[in-house]
Amino acid sequence: METTRSSMGCHQPLCADNTNIMRLMESFTRLQHWLDATSIQQRLRLLALLSAAGLCMLLALSLLAGSIKDGYFEAPDALNAQQRQLQHFNTETARLQLTIQDNLHAPDDSLDERIDGSTEKLLSEFQALNRAARGNKEALDLLRKSLDDFSQGYLALRQINQRIDEHYHQELILPSQTAAALLEKLLRETSAAEPAHAEASARIHAAFIETLLKMNTYYTKHEMTVSHATRSALEHLTQTITALEGKALNETERRQLRDLQRQIQTMISGLGNLQRAYATRDQIMQDRIQAALQHIAQGASLLDGRYTAGEQALRARYALHQGLVNGVAVTLSLLVIAVAFGLGTLIFRSISTPLTQLLHTVEAYSAGDFQHPVPDVGNNELGQLAGSLREFRLSALQRNLAERALRDSEGRFRALSDMSSDFFWEQNSMLQYTAFSGQRAGELLTSNVLKLGVRPWENPRVVEYEDEWALHRQQVESHEAFRDFEFALQLESGTYLYLLASGDPVWSENGDFRGYRGTAKDVSAQKASEAKIREFNLTLEQRVIERTQALEHSNQQLSQAMEQLVQREKLASLGNLVAGVAHELNTPLGNALVAATSLHDQVREIEQRIDSGNLRKSDLTEFIQLSREGCELIERNAHRAVDLVANFKQVAVDQTSAQRRGFDLAQTVSEVVATLSPSLRKQQHTISIDIPPGIELDSYPGPLDQVITNLVTNATVHAFAPGDAGHILISASMVGVDEILLMISDNGVGIPVDKHARVFDPFFTTRMGQGGSGLGLYIVYNIVISLLGGSIQLLSSPGMGTCFVLRLPRIAPEVEEEDDA
Structure with missing residues (x-):
């Protein structure tokens, strides 16, 4: 019996769990049957009502959170108002400090009025701040004491400013006016005396005027160096007047000098008083005004720290309340979402399952399988759709019969349709x-x-x-x-x-x-076309022959024109070469002519001295020295002219012929650059050569000169804007034993990428109608490829300059000479 009771006790919880599961399944089944019996519209309305209830609860929580936020922002608003008042107080303090500094550097009545107004406004701001921040007694007491110290210091500052003005007017201005009158009288009386005495009086007057200017500068700028200079000038005037007193012409002049001496002594004493007053004002400004302003800033900073601490406490309390409300809102939201999701899932399954069955039926009918039965989905909207599908199935079956009959009819007319x-x-x-x-x-x-x-x-x-x-x-x-x-x-x-x-x-x-x-x-049109084709075929061969002859004639004319243009380009380059060399020769020949003319004049002068018998050894020595220098100048310039003519001769011979010979690359490039230098200097461009000596080539120097000339000329025309000073670099190096790398680069505007593929095409130029023929780079490309046996590559981008890279064999390939015929 005990074993039975124990066994029954062990199975009772399991039976209870099974019972709960069965009850849950029965409830789910009843809910499913109820949904099937309910229309889709009512199901969706139920889901919408449930969602609306959840939204209402969330809205209530949102309003609660809003009320908490409003309660929080009421306290910070008052705190922000106090902070704004404190900012106004700090602003007025800074404005008052700047106005006092301006008044010290340039005293003005309007600045005094502005300081008084700013002081009153600062006191008014303090009263408002005192009413708003009653709980910060320590900071307010510090501000109140600092304002009292500032007011007393500013009163003392105004008093010392008045004393400075009195010293300046009573002890400097009035004595200087009296001294100026005495100097004017003294100048009038001594003007008729001896010049030395009158000149001494004039110097005293000028020194006095300069001293007055320095004194006025010190009063306006308060610079100690100017003060010392003014005092030194006054003391020097005293010494000068003392010296002049002993040379006075009469007793009246001596008495005037003594009076002038006393006025200047008064000015020296007044200048000392003015210096001491300025020192007292600086001390007041530093010990009382600046110290009071610093204390005011400390009190404002202390009050701002209290405000910041209060704001942080409010934020912490608001975060706590807001977190509680947010937690409730999240919990309720999850509950609403879970209920809505569960009910929505049931409603979705109650709609999607029969809808999927109907969709499979529609797909079968679309595929032509009208034997597929229409499922029974109830008496709701989907049931109405199922009834429509049944009617469609019957009509589709009837239509299939009609289409079968139509296809039989179409078979009878298909033959006619094909024809x-x-x-x-x-x-x-x-x-x-x-x-x-x-x-x-x-x-x-x-x-x-x-x-x-x-x-x-x-x-x-x-x-x-x-x-x-x-x-x-x-x-x-x-x-x-x-x-x-x-x-x-x-x-x-x-x-x-x-x-x-x-x-x-x-x-x-x-x-x-x-x-x-x-x-x-x-088929009349087709027959006419066939006739035309037959006629065209009969005359096609003759037309091909005529067109071929016309093309050959055009090509021959084009070749002749190209040869003429290339020859014209070469002659133009040679003309530029001649003009450049003529310009270069002008300088050494002119120098030699000037030296010869000067030497001729010296010879004529020495002949005259020999004829007159006045020739001295020093004259002969000087003549010999000048003759030696003149001869050296003539010789040096003559050698320069000979070198230029030799370079020109070699370059001209090379450019007018395609003779093959051995040459040094650095020397040949230097000769070409020498002929181009005049035009480059005229355009303010510079050119440099970076080619190591000893690179020997067995090639065609003339065509190579033409290539370098065309590339440099192309850079001067296209790479630089008018007025710009550009730089061109010609560099070369060996690549292995049998090849050299020659680069001509500039720092100009560069060439757009979309034009790279066309720069070597004939007649392609960006200056058409402005003197550009478009054959310069075309000639360069043909010379490099066909005659020199190398390759040329363009490297350029807008704004980064342009570089032409030439790879040339050290020994040029053999070129077959064409017959003259």
């Missing part, structure tokens, strides 16, 4: 035309080109094709089908209408011959 063209025709068993139809049929019947009641070969409009008609007659009399029988009918205009006919015999159900049915197609 369809301009019109259809029918014949009876006697092979006579009984009907014509189609767009062209009416037109041809009206013009009597086609006739009813006659056999095709009996039509009087039939022309030509006698043999073809005989064969066709035998074919149709044998009741055979025919295709593409061609014949011609003459129109009223005398032209021919070419037709292509096809036909099939028609038989009765008993197998009796009923006639023919077929189509006809107008």
Whole structure:
């Protein structure tokens, strides 16, 4: 009995769990049946109501959070108002400090009024701040004491400023005016005296004027160096007046000098008082004004720290409340989402399952399988859709029967459709035309080109094709089908209408011959085209010969024009070379001429001295020295001219001929650059050469000179804007033993990428109509490729300059010479 009770006790929880599961399944089944019995519209309405209830609860929580936020922002608003008042107080303090500094550097009544107004405004801001921040007694007491110290310091500052003005006017301005009057009187009385005495009085007057300027500068700028200079000048004036007093002409002048001495002593004493007053003002400014302003800033900073701490406490309290509300909102949101998701899933399954069954049915019907049954999905909207599908299935079955009959009918006319063209025709068993139809049929019947009641070969409009008609007659009399029988009918205009006919015999159900049915197609245009093609083929060969001769003549003219343009480019380059060398020769020849002329004048002068007997040894020594220098100058410039002529001769010979010889690359490039230098200097461009000596080539120096000249000229014309000073670099190096790398680069505007592929094309230029022929780089490319046996590559981008890279063999390939003929 105990074992039984124990066994029953162990199974009771398991039985309870199974019972709960069964009850849950029964509830789910009842809910599923209820959803199936409910229309889709009601299901969706229920889901919408549930979602709306959840949204209402979330809205209530949002309003609660908003009320918490509003309660939080009321306290920070008051705190922000106090902070704004504190900012206004700091702003007024800074503005007052700047105004005091301006008044110290340039005293003005308007600045005094601004300082008074700023002080009153600062006190007003403090009163407002005191009312708003009652809980910050320590900071407010510091601010109040600092403001009292500032007011007392500013009062003392104004008093010392008044004392400075009194010292300046009483002890400097008034004595200086008296001294100026004495100096004017002294100058008038001494002007008629001896010049030395009058000059001393004038110097005292000028020194006094300069001293007054320094004194005024010190008063306005307060610079100690100017103060010391003013005092030194006054003391120097005192010494000068003392010295002049002993040389006075009379007692009146001596008395005037003593009076002047006393006034200047008064000015020296006043200047000392002014210096001490300025020192006192600086001390007040530093010990009282600046210290008070610093204390004010400390009090404002202390008050700002209290405000910041209060704001942080408010933020922490707001974060706590907001976190509680957010936690409740998230929990409620998850609950609403779970309920909505569960109910939505049930509603979705109650709709999607029958809808999927109906979709499979529709897919089967779309594939043509109308044997698929329509499922039973209830009496809701989907049931109505299922009923529509049943009706569609019945109509589709009926349509299939109709389509089968239509396909049988289409089979009877497919042959005619394949042959369809301009019109259809029918014949009876006697092979006579009984009907014509189609767009062209009416037109041809009206013009009597086609006739009813006659056999095709009996039509009087039939022309030509006698043999073809005989064969066709035998074919149709044998009741055979025919295709593409061609014949011609003459129109009223005398032209021919070419037709292509096809036909099939028609038989009765008993197998009796009923006639023919077929189509006809107008092929007149095709026949005309074939005739034209035959005619074109007959004359094609002659036209090809004539066109070939015309092209050869055009090519010959183009080649001659190209040769003339290339020769013109070479002559233009040689002309520039001649002009440059002439400009270069002008300088050494002019220097030699000047030296010879000067030497000739020296010879004539020494001859005159010899004739007059006044020749001295020093004159002869000087003449010999000048003669030696003149001869050296003439010799040096003559050698320079000879070198230029030699370079020009070599370059000119090279550029006007394609003679092959051995040469040093650095020397040849230097000779070419020497001929180009005048034009480059005129355009403010510079050119440099970076070629190591000892690179020997067995090649064609003339064409190479032409290449370098064209590339440098192209850079000066296209790479630099007018007025810009550009730089061109010619460098070279060995690549292995048998090849050199020659680069001509500039720091100009560069060449756009879309033009790289065309720069070596003939007649391509960006300066068409402005003197550019478009043949410079074309000539360069042909010389490098064909004559020098190398390659040329362009490296450029906009704004980064341009570089032409030439790879040349050290020993140029052999070139076959063309006959003169």
